[in-house]
Amino acid sequence: MKVRGLREEAADILAVELCRADGTALPFTWGAGAHVDLQLGNGLVRQYSLTNLAEDAALHVAIKREADSRGGSRWLHEQLRIGSRVQVGVPRNLFPLQDGDDEVWLVAAGIGITPLLAMYRHCLRRGRPVCLLYFARSEAHLAFAATFAGDARASLICGLPADEVSGRLRAELPTWRPGLQLYTCGPAVFMEQVMAQAAAAGWPDEARHQEHFQAPANPAEVQGGFELVLARSGQRVTVQAGESLVAAAARVGVGIPTSCGMGMCGCCVTRVLSGTPEHRDQYLSDAEQASGEWLMPCVSGCQGARLELDC
Ligand code: FES
Numbered sequence: 001m002k003v004r005g006l007r008e009e010a011a012d013i014l015a016v017e018l019c020r021a022d023g024t025a026l027p028f029t030w031g032a033g034a035h036v037d038l039q040l041g042n043g044l045v046r047q048y049s050l051t052n053l054a055e056d057a058a059l060h061v062a063i064k065r066e067a068d069s070r071g072g073s074r075w076l077h078e079q080l081r082i083g084s085r086v087q088v089g090v091p092r093n094l095f096p097l098q099d100g101d102d103e104v105w106l107v108a109a110g111i112g113i114t115p116l117l118a119m120y121r122h123c124l125r126r127g128r129p130v131c132l133l134y135f136a137r138s139e140a141h142l143a144f145a146a147t148f149a150g151d152a153r154a155s156l157i158c159g160l161p162a163d164e165v166s167g168r169l170r171a172e173l174p175t176w177r178p179g180l181q182l183y184t185c186g187p188a189v190f191m192e193q194v195m196a197q198a199a200a201a202g203w204p205d206e207a208r209h210q211e212h213f214q215a216p217a218n219p220a221e222v223q224g225g226f227e228l229v230l231a232r233s234g235q236r237v238t239v240q241a242g243e244s245l246v247a248a249a250a251r252v253g254v255g256i257p258t259s260c261g262m263g264m265c266g267c268c269v270t271r272v273l274s275g276t277p278e279h280r281d282q283y284l285s286d287a288e289q290a291s292g293e294w295l296m297p298c299v300s301g302c303q304g305a306r307l308e309l310d311c
Contacts, residue, residue, distance in 0.1 A: 003084040004058060010136075010143040012065040013111065014077055015051075019058045021085060029054040030091035032122040033115045033183075033211070036061070037089035037265065041079060045259040045267050046072040049115035049185075049211075050091060051144070053122060059088065062143060064111035092266075094285065095183070095211040097122060102181045103129040105173070107194045109186030110136065113143055115211055116185055120147075120154075133172055135160060135190070165190065169197040176202040185211040212264075212282050222278075222301035229308040230254045231273055245297035249311065256297055256311055263299035270297050275307035 005017030020026060035049045036059060048061035065077045080086075097104065097119050104123050106116040113134055123130035132154040136142040139158050148154035160168060174180070182203055184194040191210045198208050224241035228248050235252040239245065246256045246268060259267035263281030272295055279289040281296035288294055297309065 001059065001086055001088045003080055003082055003086065006080060006082060009062055010145075011138070011140040013141075013143045014063045014065070014080070015143075016061050016063060016076075016080060017058050018061070018086060018088060025057060026054075026059070028090050031093050032097045032118040033095035034091040034093035034118070035095075035115070036091050038076070039087035039089075040072060040075050042071055042075050043259075044072050044075070045265045046076075047265060049095075049118065051114050051117045053118060053125065055125075059091075062111065062114050094283075095185070095209065097183070098181055098209075101128060102179050103131070105180060105182040106130065106132045106134075107169070107173075107182065107184040107186075108132070108134045109190040110141070111143070112184070112186030112190070112211075114185075116183060117144055117147070119183060131155075133157065133169075135165065135186070166193050166197060169194060170200070173198055173201050173203075176204065176207060181207050181209070183209045183211075188212070222280075222299075226275075226302045226304065227306045228302075229273075229306065230311055231308055232311055239302070244299065245295075245301070245307075245309070249297070249309075254311060258298050261298045263296045266296070268296055268298045269294055271310035273308040273310050276303040277301070277307065278303045 001018040002021040004019045007015040009015035030050060035047045037045050037047055039045050048063060050059055051062055052060040063073050063076050066073045095115055106119055108116045120130055120132055130153055135157045142156060142158060148156060182198050184191050195208055221242040224239050224243060226239055228237050228239050228245060230249055233254050235254055237248050237252045239248040246258055249256055256268050259265045264283055266283045272293055277292060277295035278301040280299040283296055284294060
């Protein structure tokens with residue numbers, strides 16, 4: 001696709017509009033909450049939520065420049081220009097808005113506004129009741145402020161000290177009643193507070209939904225001691241404790257392509273031929289994990305003594 005628009009949406013946040021390079025209509029559709037993979041010119045793959053709806057003839061994403069960027073957001077902020085070509089994956093939705101007319105509560109912090117903005121737009125367009133709580137570090141960090149200007153359904157909360165966030169959530173979230181659904185996205189610690197306060201206000205598990213932008217801070221290590229069989233190459237290797245399947249395969253000369261290395265991007269997805277995976281990724285859906293057919297070898301392990309992969 002081609003970059004058709006670039007805008008500094010807020011401090012450290014770049015809004016990007018992408019259209020097909022040949023100007024034709026998009027060959028796919030998507031629902032609110034979906035994301036796309038962007039293949040960067042430096043070989044990395046990164047995921048970004050779509051902020052617009054499929055009715056539009058372009059893809060809109062917003063990219064936060066991370067202070068500790070490993071080359072993803074920094075590359076995009078520094079290299080993208082109007083007219084730049086970018087390889088874009090088909091939209092995928094791991095954070096869908098539930099169907100129906102239930103009232104939707106959206107609770108965002110920082111760049112977590114991006115999938116929730118699409119949900120907000122979806123609700124407005126469908127006439128579905130919606131309330132948005134959007135926490136930003138400062139007014140300068142508030143993205144898409146013009147979209148919410150003068151809208152009583154959106155509460156924009158800027159510069160609140162971290163130790164006051166829980167109290168504010170407690171004050172804002174209503175006691176749950178049938179017909180309310182909550183979606184939250186933001187830093188992990190923020191989402192934990194949202195989920196806890198919602199639970200305290202009676203929101204059941206099935207009414208609370210969250211999207212992770214970051215891998216868990218301290219993922220459990222892979223238990224070693226099992227045999228990894230690499231069917232295509234005929235190689236076998238014993239996986240060490242704490243060693244990834246990707247690293248174990250590399251020891252016997254088998255390369256598995258990776259990008260994020262955190263179980264989030266899907267780059268390393270590999271078919272399982274036999275054995276039971278121990279999934280640790282956030283990429284495969286629950287159903288895909290349960291099928292046992294695929295695993296993400298950058299983070300996942302094995303529940304038994306032997307795992308055979310199609311690589
Ligand atoms: S490299 Fe991204 S999921 Fe494995």
